Every structure is written in structure tokens, then in C-alpha cells.
Amino acid sequence: MLIEDKGLLGGTMACSFPASPDAVNAAWLTEVLQSRKVLSNAEAIAKVEVCPVGAGFGQTGDSVRLKLEYANRDAAHHAPASLFAKFATTDATRRAASKTIGLYQREINFYNVLVKSVRVRAPMCHFADISTDGEFFALILEDFPDHRAGDETVGLKLHEAELAVDLMAQLHGPYWGKMKQVDLAPLQMPPRAKFEAAWQEMENRFGDYVPDSVRRAREAYLDAIGPLQEWLFAQPATLGHGDLRLDNLLFGPDERDPIVAVDWQAVRPSKGIRDFSYLVSHSMDVEARRAHEAGLIRRYTEQISQFGIPYSVAEATEDYRRAMLFDFCTVIYIVGININTHERAVRRKNALMKRSITAMLDWDVFELLPEFR
Structure with a gap:
């Protein structure tokens, strides 16, 4: 689905992904995990609970934990119970500064390209994309609730x-x-x-x-x-x-x-x-x-x-x-x-x-x- 939203979070964007935590839904996440072979085509997410992480002192982005409930009993046994998600900050000034120095693009490039050549322990990435203007992004990552x-x-x-x-x-x-x-x-x-x-x-x-x-x-x-x-x-x-x-x-x-x-x-x-x-x-x-x-x-x-x-x-x-x-x-x-x-x-x-x-x-x-x- 293509989202074209003028003025979303104070900016202008054109992207094919949720650009904020509130826009994440079970259907889109199901597509993401199915594309990564985490879920089979017969398995689906039934419910997503969005839980803020680090509220109050984040600088360049908004981070949330996505708690998942599955429609299929088998999926609940092998698929992740939660995911970690990152989006551009709602603060327009900080978002513009982050765009100017390329912070969002760098992280997307790291997960899509650079991490493949190293053995460093970083979160497994399920989805990484950025808007055409470089101001909005979405990352869906492995969660570490026990760390x-x-x-x-x-x-x-x-x-x-x-x-x-x-x-x-x-x-x-x-x-x-x-x-x-x-x-x-x-x-x-x-x-x-x-x-x-x-x-x-x-x-x-x-x-x-x-x-x-x-x-x-x-x-x-x-x-x-x-x-x-x-x-x-x-x-x-x-x-x-x-x-x-x-x-x-x-x-x-x-x-x-x-x-x-x-x-x-x-x-x-x-x-x-x-x-x-x-x-x-x-x-x-x-x-x-x-x-x-x-x-x-x-x-x-x-x-x-x-x-x-x-x-x-x-x-x-x-x-x-x-x-x-x-x-x-x-x-x-x-x-x-x-x-x-x-x-x-x-x-x-x-x-x-x-x-x-x-x-x-x-x-x-x-x-x-x-x-x-």
C-alpha cells in the first residue's frame, strides 16, 4: 500500500510503509513476517500492542515494542512474541537535523547492506525502508526482552x-x-x-x-x-x-x-x-x-x-x-x-x-x- 500524506508529523512524504507507531497494524506486520519466512502464508498476526520505549529522552527517533498475538496456535510457538520498531521522531526540528546529516539513511543502509559483511551482533532486521525524501523511515527489528x-x-x-x-x-x-x-x-x-x-x-x-x-x-x-x-x-x-x-x-x-x-x-x-x-x-x-x-x-x-x-x-x-x-x-x-x-x-x-x-x-x-x- 502506498501512503501519501501531506503534512504527516509536520513533513511531506511518500512511502509504502507505516511512518509512525500508530500506523502499524496486524495486516502489514503479517506481510512483513511472511516475506521473511518467519510466518507461513497460512499464519497471521491477530493483534498488535504498541508499547513506547525510552519516552521522554529520545533524540532522533521514536522507538516502540510491538507485542504480538497470533491467529494460529502454531505461529505462537515459533514466531516472535514481540518486535522492536523505530520511526522518525515527531519533533520536526530534530527530524530535519537527522535528515540533513543522513542519520536515517545510514541506519537503513547498515541493515540492508553493511551488516552482511560483518559478524557483529546486531538485531536481526525484518524490515528497513526510508521515504523518498529521506525524512521518514521504518525499522522492524528483533526484540530482546530478556536483555x-x-x-x-x-x-x-x-x-x-x-x-x-x-x-x-x-x-x-x-x-x-x-x-x-x-x-x-x-x-x-x-x-x-x-x-x-x-x-x-x-x-x-x-x-x-x-x-x-x-x-x-x-x-x-x-x-x-x-x-x-x-x-x-x-x-x-x-x-x-x-x-x-x-x-x-x-x-x-x-x-x-x-x-x-x-x-x-x-x-x-x-x-x-x-x-x-x-x-x-x-x-x-x-x-x-x-x-x-x-x-x-x-x-x-x-x-x-x-x-x-x-x-x-x-x-x-x-x-x-x-x-x-x-x-x-x-x-x-x-x-x-x-x-x-x-x-x-x-x-x-x-x-x-x-x-x-x-x-x-x-x-x-x-x-x-x-x-x-
Whole structure:
């Protein structure tokens, strides 16, 4: 069925799928699962219950759990009891920003193309499509009702970090040094003026975390964002998750399925260590990071070596520092552009500021700025 809806959720679209959770129905989902051979042509979904997930602090999309009831007893025994679905956000401003930098298209491409060449544990995809204007999308994914979602406000634990390091190596290894063969552009960066305003907003809202030494580096840092990004996707680049933080990891109840990475909207060409740095320096509490980051870097290099990639601990450590310096622009963006007053979002941002600033000072990363003039 073709939906043409002028003004739906504040936009204009033409697509052949439900563009919001309220538009999902049993007949359409039955077609989806039948096309994937999850259901036979004689089996059908009788009822769909839509349950919001993460309401109140989502940034770029609306996520729901779809609880399913089947018309056939046999289907109820072998088909999934629930699915996870993602759609474009109802916030027109955030939706337009997500479209501009291609977040929705990247995630659709990941599930339709890129995931097929890696062994990384990501949700099984039953449906992935995007509107012709790139503003609306629908993803129907495997659900993990028995997995525990990571929580950045609590902080990354060592055993979680070890699982995440092993997972990211499975993503990075197959694409290491081969990104010229992949039709995937670097993530588009906002202009310098946007970061200038965001930096000021960061100081206004979270200035207690910003020491004078960081404030003094402001102009040099803003000038360095472009060269830092060029370093980030220079060869040997690989396929980076792009938003591999604790909130985007699910942890299983046992070792049969211990970890799953979700939210692939920011997938990009990148130095592999950037995913590592982003996760460890932003999601791990200060004392835990100080105690374990050296061992985790070693673990990452050992995992990457299994793909025949020579990447020493010394190289990884220096790249860790540079990636940490680059990702200060991500911190600025999160706290200075994505304004969100939801209580959990504010707690997350306070933790992010403390962890990231402390890590950068521990590693004296601002002394690297002359390399990126």
C-alpha cells in the first residue's frame, strides 16, 4: 500500500510503509513476517500492542515494542512474541537535523547492506525502508526482552567493557583498510559557528565541569575540528558504529547471547579506536576508566590481530588520545545543541561532562592541537 500524506508529523512524504507507531497494524506486520519466512502464508498476526520505549529522552527517533498475538496456535510457538520498531521522531526540528546529516539513511543502509559483511551482533532486521525524501523511515527489528539495557547514568563496568571491545573488533576487523570499497560518506559536521554557539551553551549549562585550561583552548579546538575529522576517516579507516555508548548496548542474561549493539544511525568511516575511545572515556566512570583502560586497549589490539591486522598497543594508545580529542566536539554537540531537559538526559549529560573532561585532562590531549592546525 502506498501512503501519501501531506503534512504527516509536520513533513511531506511518500512511502509504502507505516511512518509512525500508530500506523502499524496486524495486516502489514503479517506481510512483513511472511516475506521473511518467519510466518507461513497460512499464519497471521491477530493483534498488535504498541508499547513506547525510552519516552521522554529520545533524540532522533521514536522507538516502540510491538507485542504480538497470533491467529494460529502454531505461529505462537515459533514466531516472535514481540518486535522492536523505530520511526522518525515527531519533533520536526530534530527530524530535519537527522535528515540533513543522513542519520536515517545510514541506519537503513547498515541493515540492508553493511551488516552482511560483518559478524557483529546486531538485531536481526525484518524490515528497513526510508521515504523518498529521506525524512521518514521504518525499522522492524528483533526484540530482546530478556536483555538488560546499558545505562550511562550508572556507568560502564569492566565486564561490560570487555564484551563491548570484543564486539567492536568483530565490526572493525572485516572492514579495516577497505572503506574505499564502501559507498559510505563521513558524517557531515555542523559549521564552526554552530559549534561556537554550542560551546557557549555548554559553559552556560555545565560550566562547573570546564576548567580554565579547557576554556583557553576554545579557539584552537574549534579550528581543529575539521582536521581532526580528516584524521578520523583517513586510511586505514574501518566501519565505525559512530554512537557506541553504553545506552546503545544490550546485555544478555547468560553467555549464549551476551551483548548486542543497537542504534546504527551514526555508522561511518572511522578509525576503529574511535568507537573504543567514545565508549570508554564517555561511559565509564573516572576511577574505573583509570584502572582498566590500559588493559582494555591491549584487549582491543589482541582482538584486532585475529583479523591479521598489525596494530600495536603503542599505536592504539596514541590513537586513543587523538580520538578522545576529536570526540570533544561530540560532547559539545550533545550538551550544547541537543538541548533536553528530561531528568535522565540531564543526569546523563552531567556524567558525560565529568567523564570526558577528566579523561582529556588525564591524557593531556589538548597538547595535540598543534598537529591539527
